[in-house]
Amino acid sequence: DLVVDFRGRPCRQDKHGGTRAALFVLGLQAFEMMAIAAVGNNLITYVFNEMHLPLSKAANLVTNFIGTVFLLSLLGGFLSDSYLESFRTMLVFGVIEISGFILLSVQAHLPQLRPPECNMKNTTTHCLEANGYKAATLYAALCLVALGSGCLKPNIISHGADQFQRKDLRKLSSFFNAAYFAFSMGQLIALTLLVWVQTHSGMDIGFGVSAAVMAAGMISLAAGTNFYRNKPPRGSIFTPIAQVFVAAITKRKQICPSNPNTLHQPSTDLVGVKPLLHSNKFRFLDKACIKTQGKARESPWRLCTVEQVHQVKILLSVIPIFACTIIFNTILAQLQTFSVQQGSSMDTHITKTFQIPPASLQAIPYIILIFVVPLYETFFVPLARKLTGNDSGISPLQRIGTGLFLATFSMVAAALVEKKRRESFLEQNVTLSIFWIAPQFLIFGLSEMFTAVGLVEFFYKQSSQSMQSFLTAMTYCSYSFGFYLSSVLVSTVNKVTSSNGSWTREGWLGDNDLNKDRLDLFYWLLASLSFVNFFNYLFWSRWYSFCPSATHHRAEVNSLEDVEDGANKDSKMEKPRI
Numbered sequence: 001d002l003v004v005d006f007r008g009r010p011c012r013q014d015k016h017g018g019t020r021a022a023l024f025v026l027g028l029q030a031f032e033m034m035a036i037a038a039v040g041n042n043l044i045t046y047v048f049n050e051m052h053l054p055l056s057k058a059a060n061l062v063t064n065f066i067g068t069v070f071l072l073s074l075l076g077g078f079l080s081d082s083y084l085e086s087f088r089t090m091l092v093f094g095v096i097e098i099s100g101f102i103l104l105s106v107q108a109h110l111p112q113l114r115p116p117e118c119n120m121k122n123t124t125t126h127c128l129e130a131n132g133y134k135a136a137t138l139y140a141a142l143c144l145v146a147l148g149s150g151c152l153k154p155n156i157i158s159h160g161a162d163q164f165q166r167k168d169l170r171k172l173s174s175f176f177n178a179a180y181f182a183f184s185m186g187q188l189i190a191l192t193l194l195v196w197v198q199t200h201s202g203m204d205i206g207f208g209v210s211a212a213v214m215a216a217g218m219i220s221l222a223a224g225t226n227f228y229r230n231k232p233p234r235g236s237i238f239t240p241i242a243q244v245f246v247a248a249i250t251k252r253k254q255i256c257p258s259n260p261n262t263l264h265q266p267s268t269d270l271v272g273v274k275p276l277l278h279s280n281k282f283r284f285l286d287k288a289c290i291k292t293q294g295k296a297r298e299s300p301w302r303l304c305t306v307e308q309v310h311q312v313k314i315l316l317s318v319i320p321i322f323a324c325t326i327i328f329n330t331i332l333a334q335l336q337t338f339s340v341q342q343g344s345s346m347d348t349h350i351t352k353t354f355q356i357p358p359a360s361l362q363a364i365p366y367i368i369l370i371f372v373v374p375l376y377e378t379f380f381v382p383l384a385r386k387l388t389g390n391d392s393g394i395s396p397l398q399r400i401g402t403g404l405f406l407a408t409f410s411m412v413a414a415a416l417v418e419k420k421r422r423e424s425f426l427e428q429n430v431t432l433s434i435f436w437i438a439p440q441f442l443i444f445g446l447s448e449m450f451t452a453v454g455l456v457e458f459f460y461k462q463s464s465q466s467m468q469s470f471l472t473a474m475t476y477c478s479y480s481f482g483f484y485l486s487s488v489l490v491s492t493v494n495k496v497t498s499s500n501g502s503w504t505r506e507g508w509l510g511d512n513d514l515n516k517d518r519l520d521l522f523y524w525l526l527a528s529l530s531f532v533n534f535f536n537y538l539f540w541s542r543w544y545s546f547c548p549s550a551t552h553h554r555a556e557v558n559s560l561e562d563v564e565d566g567a568n569k570d571s572k573m574e575k576p577r578i
Contacts (some may be wrong), residue, residue: 024224072150097148195527365445403451
């Protein structure tokens with residue numbers, strides 16, 4: 001039995017798992033996203049206006065912070081798969097995230113932890129930038145939030161998906177859509193209600209509300225304790241991977257047999273286990289499975305199983321797909337940094353008395369998505385399923401590609417609007433309405449619905465049970481690299497353009513005033529990179545040979561009923577190719 005309850009006892013189908021258990025996890029997904037989005041999406045306003053960091057430095061701090069959140073998801077996935085399992089990992093790091101929000105709230109409340117008040121937009125005054133213990137407090141709080149949120153994120157998705165049997169692909173696909181719906185609801189509330197609280201009641205109250213919301217998420221998680229299916233950790237996930245490479249290098253002079261059935265297979269008594277079909281992809285790794293003649297037993301560092309090699313092949317095969325989403329997330333970084341400042345330079349009045357916070361403009365796509373996602377699941381998926389025969393409607397790879405294609409037009413819209421905004425202000429002294437930048441958020445929101453959900457579904461279904469949380473964490477790691485790349489691009493563009501006399505003296509993004517910067521040219525650069533990246537993705541998606549989930553090739557089952565079902569249908573199931 002591969003799943004247990006929180007006390008380590010075998011799970012029962014009538015009590016554990018299913019939609020009821022997943023709802024508690026989705027509650028945490030919504031609340032955690034609500035808390036972290038309220039901080040992340042308005043953080044640039046806080047560090048610019050309150051901590052007095054220059055605009056480009058503030059933008060880099062935000063992108064580095066969000067990048068670190070997603071990079072640390074690898075740590076959360078590793079700890080879950082190897083030692084703690086998902087549920088306990090979420091309990092530990094949820095508390096850490098709450099402590100980070102509390103520390104941010106304390107700093108925003110106490111004047112002695114912040115620099116003296118100063119108007120950063122007034123170019124005639126010099127504002128004192130936060131340093132010493134004030135900067136240390138800020139970085140410590142952000143590190144706690146990043147550590148907690150980063151280690152939570154992959155486990156929320158994998159733990160929720162674990163509540164369903166892996167052979168039930170339709171329910172799994174529906175769960176991933178539901179998880180994105182919860183994500184959208186959390187983002188929507190964060191970008192409207194919580195950002196409004198930060199703007200009108202102060203950042204200290206806003207950060208405190210994030211702490212309270214995160215605590216509500218932890219209560220939702222704990223409430224489902226008796227209903228969860230938990231997958232016990234199986235030891236370090238890196239050791240079997242390292243063993244494959246060491247064994248393959250050690251036996252590099254061996255010749256791979258023409259008959260793959262002679263490769264070392266694991267001994268198992270599970271009903272329904274079938275041999276893996278062989279492929280020539282990364283064939284040098286097959287040498288790790290070649291038995292040395294004359295030796296009855298060999299060290300696991302010299303002889304590996306076909307299943308171990310299969311896992312490594314999967315890991316290597318998905319890396320190009322993962323890499324193609326980095327530019328996509330670099331675009332996301334602009335919507336959470338420069339586009340917020342872009343909105344600050346526009347007319348934020350909806351009525352004569354009501355102003356919309358610039359960060360709240362990011363709520364526009366999520367308002368649309370809370371209607372689009374259910375329609376996608378209810379109407380598009382069943383129709384596409386009839387046409388394609390795919391349980392998800394369209395394959396995860398097709399879904400990712402659709403999103404990458406749409407993302408380019410988000411930056412095209414952003415560049416056109418920024419050019420018009422800048423020219424209108426400089427030439428006509430006219431301030432455009434903030435709703436002019438709504439299209440770039442809306443287009444990217446639609447592209448994210450395709451790419452983000454498709455990527456998570458793709459990685460989860462390709463993973464073996466021993467690496468589910470870690471491979472899910474790799475999807476978040478794409479966000480990390482995207483935000484880090486954004487920081488590199490901003491610094492590089494400033495350095496290159498500031499040395500050319502035809503541009504502004506400080507570079508495209510070197511001034512604290514967007515009316516003097518050339519943000520529109522930076523957006524055109526990103527649009528070009530995104531367009532090239534789309535064709536790069538087409539190449540690698542064609543190269544990747546889609547293989548069904550790990551359940552299909554091992555018929556791994558989580559209950560006695562599944563074992564019997566696997567035994568009865570074994571002869572009817574197609575053997576996948578690795």
